[in-house]
Amino acid sequence: xxxxxxxxxxxTALPLDQALEVLDSLPGGGIILTKVEQVLNWGRAASVxxxxxxxxxxxxxMMQAMATRFDFDRMGVIPRGTPRQADCIIVAGRATIKIxxxxxxxxxxxxxxxxxVSMGSCATCGGPFYYDNYSILKGIDQVIPVDVYVPxxxxxxxxxxxxxxxxxxxxxxEPFLRRRVYDAAVAESPTTLRSSxxx
Amino acid sequence: MALRTEELMLNMGxxxxxxxxxxxxxxxxxxxxxxxxxxxIGYLHSSVEKMMxxxxxxxxxxxxxxxxxxLAAMANEEVxxxxxxxxxKIEVPERAKYIRTIMLExxxxxxxxxxxxxxxxxxGAFTAFLWAMRERERIMDxxxxxxxxxxxxxxxxxxxxxxxxxxxxxxxxxxxxxxFLGRLPEYDExxxxxxxxxxxxxxVGVLTTEKAIQMGASGPVARASGIAYDVRKAHPYxxxxxVQFDIPxxxxxxxxxRYLVRMEEMRQAVRIIRQCLEQIPSGEIRxxxxxxxxxxxxxxxxxTESPRGDLGIYLVSDGGDKPYRVKIRAPAFSNLYALxxxxxxxxxxxxxxxxxSTDIVLxxxxx
Numbered sequence: 001x002x003x004x005x006x007x008x009x010x011x012t013a014l015p016l017d018q019a020l021e022v023l024d025s026l027p028g029g030g031i032i033l034t035k036v037e038q039v040l041n042w043g044r045a046a047s048v049x050x051x052x053x054x055x056x057x058x059x060x061x062m063m064q065a066m067a068t069r070f071d072f073d074r075m076g077v078i079p080r081g082t083p084r085q086a087d088c089i090i091v092a093g094r095a096t097i098k099i100x101x102x103x104x105x106x107x108x109x110x111x112x113x114x115x116x117v118s119m120g121s122c123a124t125c126g127g128p129f130y131y132d133n134y135s136i137l138k139g140i141d142q143v144i145p146v147d148v149y150v151p152x153x154x155x156x157x158x159x160x161x162x163x164x165x166x167x168x169x170x171x172x173x174e175p176f177l178r179r180r181v182y183d184a185a186v187a188e189s190p191t192t193l194r195s196s197x198x199x
Numbered sequence: 200m201a202l203r204t205e206e207l208m209l210n211m212g213x214x215x216x217x218x219x220x221x222x223x224x225x226x227x228x229x230x231x232x233x234x235x236x237x238x239x240i241g242y243l244h245s246s247v248e249k250m251m252x253x254x255x256x257x258x259x260x261x262x263x264x265x266x267x268x269x270l271a272a273m274a275n276e277e278v279x280x281x282x283x284x285x286x287x288k289i290e291v292p293e294r295a296k297y298i299r300t301i302m303l304e305x306x307x308x309x310x311x312x313x314x315x316x317x318x319x320x321x322x323g324a325f326t327a328f329l330w331a332m333r334e335r336e337r338i339m340d341x342x343x344x345x346x347x348x349x350x351x352x353x354x355x356x357x358x359x360x361x362x363x364x365x366x367x368x369x370x371x372x373x374x375x376x377x378x379f380l381g382r383l384p385e386y387d388e389x390x391x392x393x394x395x396x397x398x399x400x401x402x403v404g405v406l407t408t409e410k411a412i413q414m415g416a417s418g419p420v421a422r423a424s425g426i427a428y429d430v431r432k433a434h435p436y437x438x439x440x441x442v443q444f445d446i447p448x449x450x451x452x453x454x455x456x457r458y459l460v461r462m463e464e465m466r467q468a469v470r471i472i473r474q475c476l477e478q479i480p481s482g483e484i485r486x487x488x489x490x491x492x493x494x495x496x497x498x499x500x501x502x503t504e505s506p507r508g509d510l511g512i513y514l515v516s517d518g519g520d521k522p523y524r525v526k527i528r529a530p531a532f533s534n535l536y537a538l539x540x541x542x543x544x545x546x547x548x549x550x551x552x553x554x555x556s557t558d559i560v561l562x563x564x565x566x
Contacts, residue, residue, distance in 0.1 A: 053214050055221060056243060056562055057269035057350055060313065064339075067316070067332035083214075099221055099242045102213055128265055132253040135246045153265070154350050 037177040045168040047076040051086035056093025058120040058154040065157035083109040091140045094122035107144045118146045121153045220561030236542045244565040251525045264351040268563035273306040274505035276355040282501035282514040287494045292483040295359035300437045301475045304468040309338040310506035314558040321555040359485030400454035404553035414537035418508020423449045423456035430504035442474040454556040491520045507531045531563035
């Protein structure tokens with residue numbers, strides 16, 4: 001086992017059973033150095049809790065993804081019944097013009113940071129209901145901002161899982177803490193920061 | 200001094216875990232008792248009937264899969280091709296008729312399994328959901344093997360089916376039938392004898408026979424209220440007149456009776472599939488039909504027994520390659536209004552049980 005610092009930096013690439021060996025060889029072993037932001041994002045990415053809100057056919061595949069065989073729980077995806085406890089909304093199915101304001105309100109009720117997964121062709125662009133139709137919204141991104149689009153009509157549960165893995169990658173790259181600190185600073189002294197922004 | 204009480208308006212849905220989609224119920228409560236229930240539908244209105252007027256008869260097969268009852272895509276395809284074939288006088292080969300019947304009954308089981316799972320969740324039995332989805336996944340495998348699709352198959356064609364059954368499919372299907380019948384007693388142990396489940400369903404939400412007829416209820420909801428009516432027996436289509444099966448009928452009309460009727464229907468579906476697999480002849484699977492078929496001028500009404508009840512299509516043709524007007528008779532719509540009638544007088548928690556036992560699909564209600 002090499003203790004070259006260059007190798008140690010790539011600690012994620014080490015097999016897990018060698019991890020203790022590496023830690024013990026370090027001075028003051030048992031301590032891992034990392035960025036606070038990275039740890040926070042790692043935790044956040046592994047526990048994305050979506051809102052149970054099925055619109056149409058895709059909701060059945062979403063249910064299937066959460067049930068036996070696919071078992072979404074192992075990605076840390078646990079469905080919540082209320083938007084106030086949810087991090088993420090899966091728009092599963094076609095949204096009508098009548099439901100659009102309700103989807104918007106649900107999204108507004110969710111606490112920050114929040115994410116949107118558009119599942120299936122209908123939620124992405126209207127799908128088969130794009131032409132000759134007076135009641136379906138042509139894509140949910142007209143109402144709420146979408147983070148991940150999952151294609152398919154309906155997408156297989158595997159496709160939805162891949163969509164969530166993409167969302168996890170996105171979460172891991174976010175400057176989460178810096179944004180929070182900046183937002184707090186703006187809230188405290190709005191004038192100075194805003195004027196400095198303009199300058 | 201008498202306490203002054205007020206009625207409370209409670210808004211259930213459109214985002215509610217137990218509304219099975221985007222249904223909004225405006226419930227008026229007096230304490231915990233329900234005074235009135237008004238369903239607000241239309242949150243999933245997809246203007247399917249209008250869209251069908253702009254698509255050819257073949258293209259519409261893909262549309263009815265998605266636009267109508269999405270839990271039973273095969274049943275939608277069936278009623279659509281049945282209406283068109285009757286009007287255009289298209290013959291269907293024997294083998295195709297058997298394949299269709301097998302697929303329709305598999306679809307009935309898969310749809311009832313979704314109902315069983317969600318009904319279990321509504322009443323606090325989460326295990327039922329996981330078990331039902333496990334069985335359903337095997338049906339999805341069968342569908343995927345034969346049609347290529349899990350939920351929307353686009354498998355039926357005018358005058359037959361798209362492709363013949365793949366090699367080994369019949370054996371797989373037989374194996375599933377044996378497996379599934381072995382699993383059903385487990386559900387009985389899990390739910391049928393469960394005291395909590397019985398307390399929530401037995402005697403709750405009684406739909407009388409008169410009310411069921413008045414409101415046009417059909418399918419398992421009507422059969423649980425003592426109406427021995429099944430389109431498969433009354434107006435046989437495909438090969439339903441050549442197979443033996445019973446129609447489960449209960450007279451109680453409560454949530455538990457609706458549960459028992461659906462459980463028995465799954466057993467009968469397996470019985471039909473087994474007979475079809477034995478009798479299925481070899482031969483053609485599709486008769487020759489033009490891609491842009493022109494249907495002669497006229498009108499027809501075709502009805503089938505979808506997992507939710509009497510599903511009908513009224514089709515008017517003006518002699519062109521697209522339908523002139525299509526009207527869909529949705530069973531879930533009538534069943535929903537029949538059961539919101541009986542919700543009055545029950546407690547607020549019973550709304551969930553009654554709604555769950557209805558087995559509504561909002562895509563079928565709103566279309």
